[in-house]
Amino acid sequence: MTTVPRELLERMFKAAVEAAQPAHRIAPFLPAPPKGRTLVIGAGKASAAMAQALERHWTTPLTGLVVTRYGYAVPCERIRIVEAAHPVPDAAGLAVARRMLELVQGLGEDDLVICLVSGGGSALLPLPGEGVTLEDKQAINRALLASGAGITEMNCVRRHLSGIKGGRLAAACHPARVVNLLISDVPGDDPIDIASGPTVADPSTCADALAIVRRYGLVLPPAAQRLLESGAGETVKPGDPRLARVTTHLIASPQMALEAAAQVARAAGITPLILGDSIEGEAREVARVMAGIALQVRRHGQPLAPPCVLLSGGETTVTLRGGGRGGRNVEFLLALALALGEPAGSGPAIHALAADTDGVDGAEEVAGAFMAPHTLARARANGMRPRDSLDDNDAHSFFASLGDSLVTGPTLTNVNDFRAILIA
């Protein structure tokens, strides 16, 4: 390999983020201007940036209302950007959900609604179904999380207790044309799972939701139970005529970001292997598995021969034990260094990058970090104890002290985590 490993890894990460940039990804999917009005709505962490990109490409009049997370607003001239709480909904989110449903009332066949949806939109657009309170929904959420139900099952129950999710917002736009532009951060990229699908049809039913409630022995608040049993919580189904004029485009996804990074690797003569766009698990344990695969490359040339790069996306978790400065990507990376151990005397070297594509790994404005064969040795020479840093969840301090942090600033998009392990 003639390229410097760290530079190559950084180029891969930048390509991944670029592939998910609203500024690049909005224009190709914009419809022709309508005869009537153009209304822009949306919700999610990347949705303000999507609105800004749309405004720059849209030449005819438009109005709009988009909600994003506190701190994620960007300047827009014609679309009103509102901030609300994530991941626990607040009154600001509730107010904007009501306002958005009002805005889409009375549209005509010649009108166009462009809906900009991205990860986080579910919490940012909370509207409990009839009789259900925000507190009820929070209690149901806690019970679901503790039940062992899968994310798909949890989302099914949530959608049927909502007044805006599961296609209801799109149905309210009828008879206007609706164009959905989605940035996915969910495993499987199913539109119904992105922000709980406010503007797409939902094949699941109240009966499905009730079956899940029974399966996990959940006890719902009476109003919620009534909503499901009476069928009043039914979502908008595929084939519903009110959704006949809805079209949906996935404009960015973790997989697209990984493919962009893979292309950079190929151009540098490195074989990419995409292991998964939605790898989950405790960060330090995911690191041990990835280390095992990387060492297999070095020892046996499997699952593929070096020079190669193992790419993966998705969202790991960190069970906090210490009080340090960390994030799931740098925790992964420090655990990876420890699992790989000291560099082998011979054989290809292993370098890695792990970062959050939104530019924020954990609580601070650091996207992630780089790991190299001598990371542990350099740290020990500086008087650090890598294992203690990991136990204290202090990986940001660890990599910062080595000058190996990756700082990008907010990227204005989010296709989840990015991990690249280069064996070359």
Added chain:
Amino acid sequence: MTTVPRELLERMFKAAVEAAQPAHRIAPFLPAPPKGRTLVIGAGKASAAMAQALERHWTTPLTGLVVTRYGYAVPCERIRIVEAAHPVPDAAGLAVARRMLELVQGLGEDDLVICLVSGGGSALLPLPGEGVTLEDKQAINRALLASGAGITEMNCVRRHLSGIKGGRLAAACHPARVVNLLISDVPGDDPIDIASGPTVADPSTCADALAIVRRYGLVLPPAAQRLLESGAGETVKPGDPRLARVTTHLIASPQMALEAAAQVARAAGITPLILGDSIEGEAREVARVMAGIALQVRRHGQPLAPPCVLLSGGETTVTLRGGGRGGRNVEFLLALALALGEPAGSGPAIHALAADTDGVDGAEEVAGAFMAPHTLARARANGMRPRDSLDDNDAHSFFASLGDSLVTGPTLTNVNDFRAILIA
């Protein structure tokens, strides 16, 4: 795929175990009978079975002494099989180590020593270096395990505090010819790491061991510290003339077992991908990562297109929380089912097998189990709660109740865990 998935998975596992069977693997590596005496020594969980296989193929006179774990003895006619404690050494192991060193005294150039080494041999052949007690070694072991040192570092310290490891047993055989036959269960398959290498040269030094002691801030008992500082604990180095007549053959390894399974898959038209022969990590977290990779195959045809099988070996760990009947392989398998969730409406089905190649996963005589797309649904229909079973570390009960346990009886070999995830 025309084959029944479960049958195919079982054939792959059987091929993996067969590839590691002493009965098949000993004969090709046996040397010609010597002019002088033939002495067989050995230590490890598979070493009694190795001795039995050797006896069956050896036509000229021989004597021998081999130590294995309590319960792992098999009938031998000419080689004496002794049982001792594993993983914490006992007096029986200490006595057999002393006896083995005595046995190899006074051999001549025309004599042959065949040394049968397999996993577990380190604990089964404990002989502390001069002045160090068995209690000292146990205390050092505990300190090493808590220090964060890697396995290679821990083994380095241990070898330099031993009176028999790190080539010392082979040096004691000098000037006889020594043929090592090894079954590996360690990451990397380095002979010095299998049973702490009693009969192979050790490139590491007392100075290396002292550096590790300092690196992790360990406090050694005075006799142990003296052994390292005086250089009296030095092991036998590569190039030492006493090892000039030692030859070493790796007769079975996790990788060879995986390759055998891969061959079965290929013959059935399924593409195998070996992810690693030494994957480590908490069993349920390893399962989540493997589920992510399997779902990537289904959704994106990456890292390879179905029909395919993801193969891996190595040793996962289970942090006990519950009081159920489990083992690391069935815990992995149940967590895999939960991570995969309910089967997708379309796309290839996912079946899996996870088992210990020694036939014993956890504490009972069950090797592992099978998982199929409807495993969770069948269990729920039987009134079980899969998440609760996992939380109670009760995966053996879970799979037994479905009739999906895999029972082989003791296999008389050990190349660690075997996992196969079939997407077809």
